[in-house]
Amino acid sequence: MTAQKNRPAIGALLFFGVAFALASIFTFAAVQGDYGLFRRVEVDAEKTVLKEELARLQTEVARMENLTQRLSDDYLDLDLLDQQARDVLGMIRADEIVIQ
Numbered sequence: 001m002t003a004q005k006n007r008p009a010i011g012a013l014l015f016f017g018v019a020f021a022l023a024s025i026f027t028f029a030a031v032q033g034d035y036g037l038f039r040r041v042e043v044d045a046e047k048t049v050l051k052e053e054l055a056r057l058q059t060e061v062a063r064m065e066n067l068t069q070r071l072s073d074d075y076l077d078l079d080l081l082d083q084q085a086r087d088v089l090g091m092i093r094a095d096e097i098v099i100q
Contacts, residue, residue, distance in 0.1 A: 067080065071084070
């Protein structure tokens with residue numbers, strides 16, 4: 001009778017080594033990959049910034065539409081027209097004094 005040594009089979013070690021390597025690769029990809037958790041946090045932060053910018057731009061567009069409508073032929077706001085002439089053309093009234 002021969003004495004058998006109790007050592008793990010090389011096949012089993014190889015199997016668990018490959019399984020551990022694959023699990024490590026997939027875990028790394030799930031956390032830091034192109035579609036991982038860190039990228040998700042970055043995308044959510046960028047989404048928040050872009051939503052704030054969109055709200056700011058929509059407010060600016062609404063303001064500009066209001067000014068455009070107030071200077072249209074259908075509705076003319078004389079105070080706004082006076083302000084625009086002063087700002088763009090640098091005009092003043094004859095009874096005004098300019099201090100610089």
